[in-house]
Amino acid sequence: MEDALEQWLEGRSRPMAPLHEAIHKTIEDRLFPQADVHFAVDHLSASLRQSALRRWLDDSLSHPDISPRKDIVLCLHAGNLPLVGFQDVLAVLLSGAGYAGKLSRKDPWLITSFFNVLRQLHPQIPVQISTDLAGYQGAAFSRWTFAGSPDNLQAVTDRMAAMGIIRQKASVLPRTAHFSVAYLAQWDDSCLPDLVEGILRYDGKGCRSVAIVYSNIPLEQVAEKLRDEADRWLQVNRELTNPGPLVRFRKAYNDAAGIPSVVLGTHLVQEGFAVPDHPEIVYWQPARDIHAPRLTFADALQEVYGENATPLMQAQRPPADWRPDGVNPLAWLLQAE
Structure with a gap:
């Protein structure tokens, strides 16, 4: 994880590197203001240091009834900010699980650029990425994360269950504070x-x-x-x-x-x-x-x-281990079902 993050973030100023290209596409497509994209990347560069990730992992491992995950976790990412779902990406990978992400069409390039680097360094880690839920039909995930309006959560749950994307009693970590x-x-x-x-x-x-x-x-x-x-x-x-x-x-x-x-x-x-x-x-x-x-x-x-x-x-510079809606997502993933 540390090697992949370092190589990915160093690529922001290197032409043809995945992050450099993703930043360019995001700004060129006017998905977010240029200053906000660079601010988000700058913040990750400053906050995702080795000590911060290790502290987050150590704290999460101290919770009772924890165990490394061996399944694949589905993450439904919002698209209101650049890289808004990146903490979930880190939590899933640090938990030992594989990652399946439904990316927002408003932010399709930035997170994908990280996985382009991760796949080169660690091709054995299961990674799936899509901007369309239909791509996960029949996957039957047992755990998933949701970020969005609480008014939409039940409808999304019912739709995914009907499509076989999640199991009937799948565990969900919702983030609905706004x-x-x-x-x-x-x-x-x-x-x-x-x-x-x-x-x-x-x-x-x-x-x-x-x-x-x-x-x-x-x-x-x-x-x-x-x-x-x-x-x-x-x-x-x-x-x-x-x-x-x-x-x-x-x-x-x-x-x-x-x-x-x-x-x-x-x-x-x-x-x-x-x-x-x-x-x-x-x-x-x-x-x-x-x-x-x-x-x-x-x-x-x-x-x-x-x-x-x-x-x-x-406010706009949260630490790596901050707790959306009061929940540590890494500890939640590590808890035995």
Whole structure:
């Protein structure tokens, strides 16, 4: 694994190498902004060091009732971010299992480029890749992972069972949380770069993206600083920074209704409370109880960032062993059925 990762990541700057070609295709096909693709690869290069993988594996092996896997695990990958499902890839391979992946058509090249390297170095590892579930008809997988809307999970399960892709009582690891919050009770302007990154990176579409900010500082008091920091971020990371129709409409409504709000490029931050309903709208709330967001949003909430919580700087830079929906995927795979 370590050799394959090192060779794969080193290829990003080497013409004709699998990762270099995958990055080029992804950007050329306009699947994701260029800056986001390079950010995702940079983050993997920094986070997937030998010590990080070994620490994750050692921690997972310390759980009770674990055993190396010898079967093939199916991973259904989302396509909202570049390389969004790569932790599942690592977890499956570290568990000893073979990998079968249903890749999103929105991100077909990047993960595939890793397996091109892995196959050259370790052709004995079972690997199957497809962008079409029909390619796995009759496979009868006993374990699978899912990332997406909880509203779709049952329909996907029923469809795959009917096609014989999974067994009737197959174990599934679902990841359905879809937003995170920043809890900044003690405001400090030094948080601005990480806060803006947490809001704007990946256009707010990731489950780790900040959708609500809890702070006892009124939004109007920091709006200009937020806008200035966002302008600096946008100059480096985006070509088009004009707000869309929804943001323009919401801003006009807020102005008419006297609701404080500020436009950050393609996003709007506004005071008020609501369940996050669109990645371009971020809500600003008073900070009263750090436990309140988890109680309010339950399984829809991925992370709470701030003091005595996950560091805000990790919002878009999670460690290798982070736990989507609170579950260590490697430990889950290693647990005996």
